[in-house]
């Protein structure tokens with residue numbers, strides 16, 4: 001793969017797309033900034049487009065969202081009442097613009 005994964009990932013965000021990588025060897029899905037497959041160590045990764053639908057996997061100083069495609073990313077949650085934010089809650093990707101004009105992914109809770 002020639003393109004810098006991080007650049008491809010951020011270019012996707014700029015186009016309103018959440019891109020991720022899938023290993024051609026073992027079909028594991030990986031966050032879009034991966035260089036090697038975390039499962040088999042393979043470097044033959046192909047870009048795919050996420051639906052943007054997922055669930056909250058873990059909560060801490062920031063949330064970890066597991067997308068329907070199976071990969072996890074650390075991401076910001078849109079403001080919501082605390083009682084609606086729980087591990088396993090369904091979320092959907094939206095984009096918010098940062099102060100520097102770039103798009104950043106924000107996950108909004110969907111009706112459970």
Ligand SMILES: [Zn+2]
Pocket residue numbers: 023024025026027028037038039040041042
């Ligand atoms: Zn693999």
